[in-house]
Amino acid sequence: MRPFNYSRAETEKEAADAGSDGATFIAGGTNLLDLMKLEVMTPDALVDINPLDLKSISTTDDGGLRIGALVTNSDCAADQRVRHDYPVLSKAILAGASGQLRNKATTGGNLCQRTRCYYFYDTAMPCNKREPGSGCGAIGGVNRLHAILGASDACIATYPGDMAVALSALDASVEIRSANGNMRSVPVTDFHRLPGDTPEKDNVLETGDLITAVTLPPPPGGTHVYRKVRDRSSYAFALVSVAAVAKMENGKISGIRLAFGGIAHKPWHDPAVEDVLTGESPSEALFDKAGEILLKDAIGQGSNDFKIPLARRTLSAVLRQATASGASA
Amino acid sequence: MTNKFEMNDPVADLKLDRMKQGLVGSPMDRPDGKMKVSGQATYAHEWDVPGRVYGFLVRSRHPRARVTGINRDAVMQMPGILGVYDDKRLLRNPAQGMADEAPVQGTEEVFYLGQPIALVVAETFEQARHGAEALEVSYTTLDDGVFDPETANIADDDRGRKALDQGDIETAMAQAEFSLDETYRTPGHNSAAMEPHCSIAEWDGDQLTLRGSYQMLKFNRNELADSLGIDPANVRILSPYIGGGFGSKLGIAPEAVSAAIAAKDLGRPVCVTLARQQVFDMVMRRSETRQRVRLACDQSGKLTAIGHEALVSNLPGETFSEPVVQATHFLYGGATRRLGIDVARVNRMCAGSVRGPGEAVGMQALENAMDELAERAGIDPVEFRKRNIPEEHPEKGIPYSTRKLHEALDEGAKRFGWEKRSAEPAKVREGEWLIGTGMATAARVNMLQESQARVTLTAEGKAVVETDMTDIGTGTYAILTQISGDMLGLPPENVETRLGDTDFPPASGSGGSFGASSSGSAVFLACEDIRKQIAEKLQADEADLDLENGEVNAGDQTHKLSDLLNGKPMTGEGHVVPGKTGEAVSQGTYGAFFVEVAVNSTTGETRVRRMQGTFDAGRILNEKTATSQCYGGMVWGIGIALTEELMFDNRDGHIANRDLAEYHVPVNLDVPDIEVHLLKERDPWASPIQSKGIGELSICGAAAAITNAMYNATGIRFRDYPATLDKVISGMAD
Ligand SMILES: Cc1cc2nc3c(=O)[nH]c(=O)nc-3n(C[C@H](O)[C@H](O)[C@H](O)COP(=O)(O)OP(=O)(O)OC[C@H]3O[C@@H](n4cnc5c(N)ncnc54)[C@H](O)[C@@H]3O)c2cc1C
Numbered sequence A: 001m002r003p004f005n006y007s008r009a010e011t012e013k014e015a016a017d018a019g020s021d022g023a024t025f026i027a028g029g030t031n032l033l034d035l036m037k038l039e040v041m042t043p044d045a046l047v048d049i050n051p052l053d054l055k056s057i058s059t060t061d062d063g064g065l066r067i068g069a070l071v072t073n074s075d076c077a078a079d080q081r082v083r084h085d086y087p088v089l090s091k092a093i094l095a096g097a098s099g100q101l102r103n104k105a106t107t108g109g110n111l112c113q114r115t116r117c118y119y120f121y122d123t124a125m126p127c128n129k130r131e132p133g134s135g136c137g138a139i140g141g142v143n144r145l146h147a148i149l150g151a152s153d154a155c156i157a158t159y160p161g162d163m164a165v166a167l168s169a170l171d172a173s174v175e176i177r178s179a180n181g182n183m184r185s186v187p188v189t190d191f192h193r194l195p196g197d198t199p200e201k202d203n204v205l206e207t208g209d210l211i212t213a214v215t216l217p218p219p220p221g222g223t224h225v226y227r228k229v230r231d232r233s234s235y236a237f238a239l240v241s242v243a244a245v246a247k248m249e250n251g252k253i254s255g256i257r258l259a260f261g262g263i264a265h266k267p268w269h270d271p272a273v274e275d276v277l278t279g280e281s282p283s284e285a286l287f288d289k290a291g292e293i294l295l296k297d298a299i300g301q302g303s304n305d306f307k308i309p310l311a312r313r314t315l316s317a318v319l320r321q322a323t324a325s326g327a328s329a
Numbered sequence B: 001m002t003n004k005f006e007m008n009d010p011v012a013d014l015k016l017d018r019m020k021q022g023l024v025g026s027p028m029d030r031p032d033g034k035m036k037v038s039g040q041a042t043y044a045h046e047w048d049v050p051g052r053v054y055g056f057l058v059r060s061r062h063p064r065a066r067v068t069g070i071n072r073d074a075v076m077q078m079p080g081i082l083g084v085y086d087d088k089r090l091l092r093n094p095a096q097g098m099a100d101e102a103p104v105q106g107t108e109e110v111f112y113l114g115q116p117i118a119l120v121v122a123e124t125f126e127q128a129r130h131g132a133e134a135l136e137v138s139y140t141t142l143d144d145g146v147f148d149p150e151t152a153n154i155a156d157d158d159r160g161r162k163a164l165d166q167g168d169i170e171t172a173m174a175q176a177e178f179s180l181d182e183t184y185r186t187p188g189h190n191s192a193a194m195e196p197h198c199s200i201a202e203w204d205g206d207q208l209t210l211r212g213s214y215q216m217l218k219f220n221r222n223e224l225a226d227s228l229g230i231d232p233a234n235v236r237i238l239s240p241y242i243g244g245g246f247g248s249k250l251g252i253a254p255e256a257v258s259a260a261i262a263a264k265d266l267g268r269p270v271c272v273t274l275a276r277q278q279v280f281d282m283v284m285r286r287s288e289t290r291q292r293v294r295l296a297c298d299q300s301g302k303l304t305a306i307g308h309e310a311l312v313s314n315l316p317g318e319t320f321s322e323p324v325v326q327a328t329h330f331l332y333g334g335a336t337r338r339l340g341i342d343v344a345r346v347n348r349m350c351a352g353s354v355r356g357p358g359e360a361v362g363m364q365a366l367e368n369a370m371d372e373l374a375e376r377a378g379i380d381p382v383e384f385r386k387r388n389i390p391e392e393h394p395e396k397g398i399p400y401s402t403r404k405l406h407e408a409l410d411e412g413a414k415r416f417g418w419e420k421r422s423a424e425p426a427k428v429r430e431g432e433w434l435i436g437t438g439m440a441t442a443a444r445v446n447m448l449q450e451s452q453a454r455v456t457l458t459a460e461g462k463a464v465v466e467t468d469m470t471d472i473g474t475g476t477y478a479i480l481t482q483i484s485g486d487m488l489g490l491p492p493e494n495v496e497t498r499l500g501d502t503d504f505p506p507a508s509g510s511g512g513s514f515g516a517s518s519s520g521s522a523v524f525l526a527c528e529d530i531r532k533q534i535a536e537k538l539q540a541d542e543a544d545l546d547l548e549n550g551e552v553n554a555g556d557q558t559h560k561l562s563d564l565l566n567g568k569p570m571t572g573e574g575h576v577v578p579g580k581t582g583e584a585v586s587q588g589t590y591g592a593f594f595v596e597v598a599v600n601s602t603t604g605e606t607r608v609r610r611m612q613g614t615f616d617a618g619r620i621l622n623e624k625t626a627t628s629q630c631y632g633g634m635v636w637g638i639g640i641a642l643t644e645e646l647m648f649d650n651r652d653g654h655i656a657n658r659d660l661a662e663y664h665v666p667v668n669l670d671v672p673d674i675e676v677h678l679l680k681e682r683d684p685w686a687s688p689i690q691s692k693g694i695g696e697l698s699i700c701g702a703a704a705a706i707t708n709a710m711y712n713a714t715g716i717r718f719r720d721y722p723a724t725l726d727k728v729i730s731g732m733a734d
């Protein structure tokens, strides 16, 4: 680990000022510290944002929820309102990491967690995300965890998280305080970026930007499903995950939101998939069509080729579940 | 006088069964258990050695290269840095188990990516780690690296290790009523012991004390001394508690030798601990294997031929080759046999023993093949195996020692409810899940190794057991306490077992499942020595002594042990040496696995739902620790079948998944209720205490039972391990 300065921010302004001066925020530290030990991330200064008053979940004026950036994953998943009104979020969080990690991990940190690409983690390997211009080790190498959609010649990494996939399906937004104190709100679906030729930038945060909260629209109702497919029963990142919020009316899908994890550099949201389903009666043929649309541009990299059929299969299964129980409930 | 015993003849006298104290066999708790779970047992890194500093090994960033320079000066300027060492004595890789001498030394020439090439020492662990990461190394890269074992050229003397060619297999295959010729692949594995490797070296003049995490101290002492070029008498190794070894701590390793070199130079104790990534980079891996299995049988299901030929790999210069066909030699009959192992020389890190070397992966392929041939022959897989249990060793013509394979198969089948299964695959469905059952035989060779122990009866009538044997989490503290407690008639609280110190009599060490029987026999013999001295005092026959709860009874006299000793301690020494029974009979341990799995028809995910293991391993010394060994082995079976794989990048031979987030050992949720049943047995050929090895048996075949069950669930044969979901869905129709 490289030596670094450490300070604690008592106010958002202190945090933002330190951030503008190049300090890196530390929240739960469950991702950042691991990467610092390996010198994959080498900040000169850390500013600890844990003293900030961002630990509560409150109801918003329009009947939605505002989840503070420092609410832990465990607390968020256990919150009665989240469990009752946004079960897909609770399920997604609980499908991630382990109990110990979720007790430490925060809402803001979870959104910003970095890829699990093996080459990103190994400083002996080339990696454009870690060291722009050095090349991409994963292309032509071991890429089981990697992207099938939206990748570039520079980077084929995936965003590894679960929570953000559910947030994308819920049409949530990220509340961001800029260095100058201005607040802005970015839809979660626009928060993470595709790699393009700047894979070192995971998301739209600029220097000094502090995530203050995640906001959820009013409860969407419907049936919530989060299905995560992985290499062991727990404590493994998604190979493919699907979050769905579906509403049925008279045997037809009256509204549906879908988001996908493990297949791209960001939680994948494709309105065309939702459009083809909306207003239709659920059927295997319809689910297949949705899968076709989702995966029409999918490209495998070798060890992750299986994600293409796996995503299609998982989507069908989730749709089956979301529309069947929706019809009966 | 040492009570020395050479195992030349069977020991039919079941002495331990006559002891009154009743400890051996009972499920006694481990005396070290509470200390371990409450953080009081000292693991290597935790020793409080005043003045200690920290070293971190520098890894090569190239797979094949010559190190041409190290920019020592730049790193020496950094805060806390005390030294940078690239001594010629540094180890390229760990010593193989029982090597008893230094492994390949000198790290200037690089043979694999991740090879240690230097040590950076600093005041703190973090400073040393940073120095190691920052150290500028110049290399001349070499372009003769070979990274893929399957495309490597194989030298003549690397072909046909442990080979046997008996009869003509091609003819036997052609004439067979039913036959099978399939190729299986198993990936490399990491031991993934919970405790990372660590050594703290401390010098006092010429005397070196090494607090390390090692399994076989008498060998490790010689290996360390040889590596450093010093007299073994000047080396003491302490390893009282070990957080798992599984073979990865058999031989002296780079961290110990580098710690000793730096400590000598700095005049301060040096602690070198591997980061988890380094445990993947530089600790022994289990070799990947490619196994061609050929089986032929007649109409009645009797095997007529067995072929088992494997390709494994290792670094240039390493003698170890994964003994894949070890159990195939003795398990099943069949007159025609072709067995052998080829070794590819590759620039991947060193291959060595990982729990159950040989059988862990060899039985996997053999038992998959047996399942498949049974189906082709239309015979129930349990019955098929029973028909092929040979009368005598099919190659050597010698008899077997005790062998309850028949019973294990029957008992396991009964306990599992095997008769209720649907033999036809892909017939049972619960929603998205396809349900299947499968079984496999367990088999593993049995060995006895030379081992010594000293037992002292203190004047108060308490026993102190001393041997440099180790407890790698297996229960050695418990069983040695039980054996001496029974032999000397003492409750466990009056027996203190001291292990893991080379100042004590040299033991077998923990490895190859032989530790408990070998060190247990030495302790047994040492206690027998004491019993003889007591008998002499009482002018009685040793065999007529009854010792219980601190009292000695001989005929009509009863004495308190402490009275008898009359203020003088009594010492006994035991020494067991393997002998002719190792060759006169075929010694193995046996068992059967029965498994139920659910395979998801959508995602291909597999969940083991039920697992039953029945084992025959001679006398069980402690029912609880033996059962725990079996649980552990079966969990390894789940990992080997479904999740564990070292992912090598064939462009440079490095391991991509070098941490426990991406190297997937099974988690709690992957492990169902496991039932272990231990058969009652005494093997007089195996050891003076009639016990055999049990630490590895329960892995050997376990993975095959799982994939056989997956076949029954899905109709897909899995021959390429691990059977991850991508392989499942690629075999499924949409
Ligand atoms: C072994 C392991 C397994 C895991 N498995 C999963 C899994 O299956 N699914 C899953 O989703 N996750 C998984 N995780 C990841 C885990 O969820 C993240 O580590 C955690 O959510 C990060 O939160 P944190 O508060 O600890 O972030 P930190 O480590 O403190 O920070 C992470 C990053 O976010 C930035 N940051 C933090 N807070 C803010 C803020 N308010 N504003 C701006 N930037 C901020 C930091 O600067 C840093 O760059 C796993 C982690 C581990 C170690």
Ligand code: SF4
Pocket: A115, A117, A118, A119, A120, A126, A127, A128, A129, A130, A135, A136, A137, A138, A139, A154, A155, A156, A157, A199
């Ligand atoms: S995929 Fe992205 S993160 Fe991985 S090596 Fe390539 S550039 Fe780096």
